Amino acid sequence: MSRHVRVAAAVLATLVAACSRAPRPDGGTAPAATPEPAVISAVTLFFPGEDGLLERETREVADLAAPGPARVRAIVAELIAGSQQGRPAALPWAATLHAAFVDRAGNAFVDLSAPPEGAIEGTADEAAVVYAVVESVVANCPGVERVQLLFDGSEVATLGHLDLSRPLAPRPELVAP
C-alpha cells in the first residue's frame, strides 16, 4: 500500500468516525472518541542495487508495530511490497510471509514461501536475497541481531551457496556506502 493510499485511508476513517456520532436519549450528542492520529515512522529497507550491492531505501510507515515479531512481520511485508524507487525486487518471486518470530537470544526467524527453482542464480543474487532480509530486519527491529530464513516452515541448509542453517548477522560490506 502506498503512502498516499494510507493517508487517504486515515482521512476517510476520521470522516466516518465524525459522521457516525450516535444521538443520545437526552437529545444530546455523545462525545466522539477522538481517533488517535496515525504515528508515522521512518524505516530503512535494503534492495538490490545497480552494482551488486544492497542499497538503502527509507520510507515512512504509519503505525509501525512495536518491536517484536509483529515489527519483523511489518518490515518483511514492506520488503515484499517492493521498492518505491524502482529498484529490483528483494525477493524475486511471488514471495509470501508465512510467519515471523523472535527468540530471547536476539534471533529473528522469517518463514517465507520457497522460491521456485531457477528464481535465484549466482552468489550475488543469492546474497542479495538473503541479506536484503537480514539487513532490513536488523536495521528496524531493536533487539534483533541475527536473522534466519525459513522456507515453507522448514529450515533449509542453503539456496545453493550460503549456509542458511543458522541465523546470520548483517554484513555491512554487502551494502553500498
Next chain:
Amino acid sequence: MRRLILPLAAIVLALLARGAPAETILTPQGPAEVYARGGQFDLVEVLRLTGAEVLFAPAAGSYGAVLGEREVQFTPGGTLAVVDGKLTALPAPVRLVDGRPLGNAATAGTLLGALGWTLRQGGRGWELAALAGGERVTVSLVRDAGGTLLVVRGTAQQPRIVAVPGQVGLLFATPVALAEPIRPDGELLGGELLGPQLVLRLKQGVTVASSYPLADPPRFVVRLGSESQVAVEPIAAGRPAGTLVVLDPGHGGDDQGAHGPGGELEKDITLAVARATAARLQAAGVTTRLTRDGDAGLALAERTALANRLQADAFVSVHANAYRGKGVRGAETYYMNVDASDADAAAAAAAENVGAAPDTVALILWDMAHVANLNASARLARSIQDRFNELQGIKDRGVRQAPFVVLTGATMPAALVEVGFLSNPTDVKRLTSASGQDELARVLAEAVLAFLRDREAAADTGR
C-alpha cells in the same frame, strides 16, 4: 591366539609400569584397555580399536580418524566434529589433558558412530560393536526419457558416490541393509553391501552421470551415462607426497548453476577453468586434484570432505556469478566469515558457562580453533583477487567474507572465487571462450602458486 595375547600382555605391562588409569572395553577381537580418567576416555585409543587410522594434524590443530571411506575430525577444546566434511555437534567438549584428547562416553560414541561403530555399557562393561544396518533399502533400475536411473529406496541418506569404471559405490554415513538381493537388469549387473558401502556393478562403458536425492518417499537416484559422455574419476584415496591443492569446479550434474544468455552453463565453465588451472599447477610441480572431473553431481559437504581427507594444503572452489542487473561484472573472492557479534556471544557464553545458543557457541569455538586457517584463507583469497585484478578489462569486486557451505568445515586455507558474471555480456565472452577460460586458469594458477610460495617463505622465516 598368540597374536592377541602378546599385544594385550604388552598393554597390561605398560599400564602397570606407568600406573595409568584405564578402562576395559570389549571389542570383537577381545577385551582392550584404554586410557580413561574420571569418565573421560582417550579418544585416540578408543577410535583406534575400530581399526581406524588416527592422526593429529598440527597445522589444523585437529585429530582425524579414517576408517575405509569414512572420516571424522575433531579439535580439543571444541564441541564440534567434522564428519565427512559436515559439522556435527558433540554431546560434550573434547579436552586435552596430559597431551591426550579426552571425551566422555557420549562424545566417544558420536565419533565412533561416524565411523560405523557404537560404544555402549552392557552387563559386561563397555562394549564396542559395529553398527548394524538400520535402514533396509532396495535398488531398482528405472528408465526415463533422459536415460537410465538407479533408484535406491528406503533411505533419506545422501550417500557419497565413488565411481570407477565398471562399478559405482554408494557410501552411506549410517550403514544400511539390503531388503532383497540386487538382481541384474540392463546396465546393472548386480551389487552387494561391503560395510557401509553399497557396490553396484555396471556394464562396461557405463558410469555415473549425476546423482541426487528425492523425497516422498525418500529415495536416492543415480543417473547413468556412458564413459564417452562423462569422465568421472574418483579422487585418489591416499594423500600424495608434497604440496597438494584441491580445486572444486562448482555445481555439476543436475545442478547446472547459473545460466548465460545463450544457454551457457556455470557447471561447464567451472569445470573447464578448474581443469585448465589443474594442468598449470601440475606443470609447476604441485599435485592437484579435482573434486569432480566430469559432469557429476556432488554435495557441497562432500567437496570439503574430499579436501579434508587428502589433507590438502589449499582448497579453491571455482564459480561463475549471476545477478539481476546485467551491468554488474567482475571477479570477487570469498573466504569463510566469523561474525564479530557471534564471537562476542561465544565469549560471553563461555565466560558465564551458561546456555546461549549451543550451536552458535560450538560453531565459533570451531572457528576460533581454526583461526590460523582463517588468516591463511584471507591471504589465499587476497592472492587470487590480486591476480584477477591484473587481468585486462576485469573489474575488481574485492575480497569478501560470507558463510559459504562449501567452505564450512574445511581444515585448510580455503577460498571461493567467482571468476565473472554470466549475466554480463562482457564477462560472458571471457567465461565461454577457450582463450578466456585459459586466461582465467592462468591467473588462478599463478595466485595459488604465489600463495604456496609465500606460505613456505613464512615457514622458513618462522613467521
